[in-house]
Amino acid sequence: MTRLLLGVTLERICKAVLLLCLLHFVIIMILYFDVYAQHLDFFSRFNTRNTSRLHPFSNSSRPNSTAPSYGPAGAEPPSPSTKPNTNRSVTEKPLQPCQEVPSGLVGRLLIEFSSPMSMERVQRENPDVSLGGKYTPPDCLPRQKVAILIPFRHREHHLKYWLHYLHPILRRQKVAYGIYIINQYGEDTFNRAKLLNVGFLEALKDDEEYDCFIFSDVDLIPMDDRNLYRCYEQPRHFAVGMDKFGFRLPYAGYFGGVSGLSKSQFLKINGFPNEYWGWGGEDDDIFNRISLNGMKVSRPDIRIGRYRMIKHERDKHNEPNPQRFTKIQNTKMTMKRDGISSLQYRLVEVSRQPMYTNITVEIGRPPPRLVRG
Numbered sequence: 001m002t003r004l005l006l007g008v009t010l011e012r013i014c015k016a017v018l019l020l021c022l023l024h025f026v027i028i029m030i031l032y033f034d035v036y037a038q039h040l041d042f043f044s045r046f047n048t049r050n051t052s053r054l055h056p057f058s059n060s061s062r063p064n065s066t067a068p069s070y071g072p073a074g075a076e077p078p079s080p081s082t083k084p085n086t087n088r089s090v091t092e093k094p095l096q097p098c099q100e101v102p103s104g105l106v107g108r109l110l111i112e113f114s115s116p117m118s119m120e121r122v123q124r125e126n127p128d129v130s131l132g133g134k135y136t137p138p139d140c141l142p143r144q145k146v147a148i149l150i151p152f153r154h155r156e157h158h159l160k161y162w163l164h165y166l167h168p169i170l171r172r173q174k175v176a177y178g179i180y181i182i183n184q185y186g187e188d189t190f191n192r193a194k195l196l197n198v199g200f201l202e203a204l205k206d207d208e209e210y211d212c213f214i215f216s217d218v219d220l221i222p223m224d225d226r227n228l229y230r231c232y233e234q235p236r237h238f239a240v241g242m243d244k245f246g247f248r249l250p251y252a253g254y255f256g257g258v259s260g261l262s263k264s265q266f267l268k269i270n271g272f273p274n275e276y277w278g279w280g281g282e283d284d285d286i287f288n289r290i291s292l293n294g295m296k297v298s299r300p301d302i303r304i305g306r307y308r309m310i311k312h313e314r315d316k317h318n319e320p321n322p323q324r325f326t327k328i329q330n331t332k333m334t335m336k337r338d339g340i341s342s343l344q345y346r347l348v349e350v351s352r353q354p355m356y357t358n359i360t361v362e363i364g365r366p367p368p369r370l371v372r373g
């Protein structure tokens with residue numbers, strides 16, 4: 001009887017030891033896979049060590065207003081633990097900073113304006129652009145957040161082509177961006193530079209994390225996606241060679257068409273002038289501001305900075321400004337009092353369209369000209 005009892009006890013002990021061994025084996029296996037297979041859903045659930053920031057859109061395809069902040073071009077992104085993302089999914093891998101030169105670029109592009117274009121087509125072809133014309137790469141952490149500002153009035157036809165070509169290009173360039181159309185209200189004289197000043201402030205109101213501002217005419221399309229729409233160490237002039245100028249820079253100090261300044265570069269020059277009404281001169285004034293503040297314009301290679309402009313007549317209420325030649329002689333005196341610091345306007349409407357944000361603004365009219373006699 002005692003032997004029988006002893007046998008049963010021994011058998012139980014053996015079973016318990018076997019069970020313990022099995023449990024030990026399972027734990028060892030879990031730890032093993034935790035190290036070597038963190039990407040597996042099951043195991044990453046146990047992984048609390050990895051605090052790397054994930055992409056702001058990691059849980060949805062909609063934009064997230066708590067997007068990360070971005071350093072200047074070429075700067076390292078902020079340390080991963082600076083802004084933990086509360087939306088992060090436990091199943092996703094931390095994102096790497098986007099490549100300096102994205103690998104998906106295609107180079108030279110065929111740009112034409114003869115086939116008809118519609119906003120429906122633009123929308124259909126760009127389903128990953130969010131309301132208001134915003135986009136963030138889903139597969140890497142963009143290094144800059146770029147606001148693209150377009151001075152505008154009655155150019156709907158051009159805008160469709162601009163959006164049709166630019167959204168895919170910008171997507172390949174791997175930046176976080178938002179498109180802002182700064183639409184002048186009423187029929188008074190057009191003022192391109194003042195509209196762009198409004199765009200700067202309004203874009204920052206929309207998202208204070210913009211650190212780069214690109215100012216583009218609505219009728220200019222880059223012919224090469226290696227012309228990267230972002231900010232550089234020095235203020236950038238992108239539109240180096242235009243078809244209308246025989247793909248050559250018309251003069252050394254030319255700064256028209258498409259340009260880009262970081263937030264600090266823009267503030268350093270007190271923004272753009274508000275007092276150039278009508279066509280011409282404002283781009284030269286901006287160039288003067290940059291030089292007078294000790295900066296130097298940077299440009300892409302002439303073979304890359306090529307553009308096509310949609311052919312057009314001069315618009316009504318944008319006649320050449322006869323004062324432009326005198327005004328550009330006086331930038332040194334005027335730039336401190338006339339600029340972003342003195343900007344006044346009345347916001348009429350902000351509306352978020354699927355492919356862009358429209359900002360309609362009343363900016364006043366030119367002061368009455370003194371009549372002699």
Ligand code: UD2
Pocket residue numbers: 150151152153154155190192216217218219220242255256257258278279280281282283309314315316318
């Ligand atoms: C040149 C420059 C431009 C600017 C301008 C002088 C080029 C390619 N561009 O443009 O950057 O320096 O001279 O002011 O050389 N706009 C409207 N509605 C209007 C008037 C103008 O939307 O009624 C906007 C639109 O974005 C247009 C831009 O202002 O592209 C410049 O006006 P433009 O195209 O009539 O002048 P353009 O081509 O001579």
Ligand code: MN
Pocket residue numbers: 217219309312
């Ligand atoms: Mn034009």
